[in-house]
Amino acid sequence: MVLSPADKTNVKSTWGKIGGHAGEYGGEALESRTFASFPTTKTYFPHFDLSHGSAQVKAHGKKVADALTNAVAHMDDLPGALSALSDLHAYKLRVDPVNFKLLSHCLLVTLACHHPAEFTPAVHASLDKFFSAVSTVLTSKYR
Amino acid sequence: PDIMVHFSAEEKAAITGLWGKVHVEEAGGEALGRLLVVYPWTQRFFDNFGNLSSASAIMGNPKVKAHGKKVLTSFGNAVKHMDDLKDTFAELSELHCDKLHVDPENFKLLGNMILIVLATHFSKEFTPQMQAAWQKLTTAVANALAHKY
Numbered sequence: 001m002v003l004s005p006a007d008k009t010n011v012k013s014t015w016g017k018i019g020g021h022a023g024e025y026g027g028e029a030l031e032s033r034t035f036a037s038f039p040t041t042k043t044y045f046p047h048f049d050l051s052h053g054s055a056q057v058k059a060h061g062k063k064v065a066d067a068l069t070n071a072v073a074h075m076d077d078l079p080g081a082l083s084a085l086s087d088l089h090a091y092k093l094r095v096d097p098v099n100f101k102l103l104s105h106c107l108l109v110t111l112a113c114h115h116p117a118e119f120t121p122a123v124h125a126s127l128d129k130f131f132s133a134v135s136t137v138l139t140s141k142y143r
Numbered sequence: 144p145d146i147m148v149h150f151s152a153e154e155k156a157a158i159t160g161l162w163g164k165v166h167v168e169e170a171g172g173e174a175l176g177r178l179l180v181v182y183p184w185t186q187r188f189f190d191n192f193g194n195l196s197s198a199s200a201i202m203g204n205p206k207v208k209a210h211g212k213k214v215l216t217s218f219g220n221a222v223k224h225m226d227d228l229k230d231t232f233a234e235l236s237e238l239h240c241d242k243l244h245v246d247p248e249n250f251k252l253l254g255n256m257i258l259i260v261l262a263t264h265f266s267k268e269f270t271p272q273m274q275a276a277w278q279k280l281t282t283a284v285a286n287a288l289a290h291k292y
Contacts, residue, residue: 032271037278105255106274112262113269121173121180122198124259128181 001136003129008075010126014111014118015072022069025110027061033106041099064103071134082137090141097142100135107131148283150225154276161265161273162222170264171215172208174256176201182252188245218257221284228287236291247289254281 003011018025034041035050035057048056067085074081089095108127112119150158178185180198189195192206201207217235224231239245258277262269 028271033274036271036275108259109262109269109274112259113266116263116266119259119263120198121177121202124177125181125198 001129001132003075003126003133006122007126007129010123011072011075011130014115014123014127015069017115017118018111021114022065023062025061025107025114026063026065026068027058029103029107029110030061030064031057033109034103037106038099038102041102044093044095044099068107068134072130075130078133078137079140082134086138086141089138094142097135097139100131100138104128104131104135148225148228148279148286150276150279154279155225157273157276158222158225158280161261161268161277162219165215165261165264167215167219168208168212170257170260171211171213171218173202173211174253174260175211175214176204176207177256177259178249178253179207181256185249185252188243188249214253215257218284221280221287225280225283228283229290232284232287233291236288239288240292247285247292250285250288251282254285257281 015022031050031052031054042050045057045060048054048060050057067082071078071081079086108124108131111127112124179189179195179201186192186195189206189210192204192210194200194204195207220231221228239247239250258274258281261277262274265273
């Protein structure tokens, strides 16, 4: 699966429109939506306060969003840009690959809710591909 | 998995409440259209649908719209029979397995497209709790449709 020039444009453009809300959306996607819809994902955060509005989860959502913002800026070299995170997920976090799809889906839902006009089918497809590409890189060193 | 899904009173109310506001014809076409755009390999089931060559061709294709409406109308049955999905979809399950030869993975993909369409239509109203209830329903319908395989 390859990100076409059109995909890259769609992703950059949409991410640009999100502006300063990326952190907020990351928190919403992770905490509110992923944990609520897919409770099994909470098993990776036994050390977190997972109550609603938790500062830890908000901070973590922002962390994820910032990493995605970095990925958007380096779409021509995702393996390079995400190398450290790839190591982290492979050797330390070891999040089962299925969970990347769950978070990706919730990120898409979050974006669809906040930017319905921008979230056309073509943009939706590009973003889905982008999250999929990021997920692939993050799980690339698993075995 | 043969586990009965249980919907709480709140979940049922949330789902039914939102469903009442859905334009089934429009939303159905959009959900199916997005499936074919975002996951192009799903076009394998629709060789006779005509022009599927671009996102706009797909979204404007009258056969896609008609079929999407059919599928989502059937989904409306799920909303009415949340406690009895296996029986409600028994016949359709056989159909999808024996005649249509659809990999059940596609039911999950379409379910997620329905959710995303609801998100774009209802925006802030599609809260995390609303999503969770609908996520449960689409998963349960997907499982019911896969039951006779």
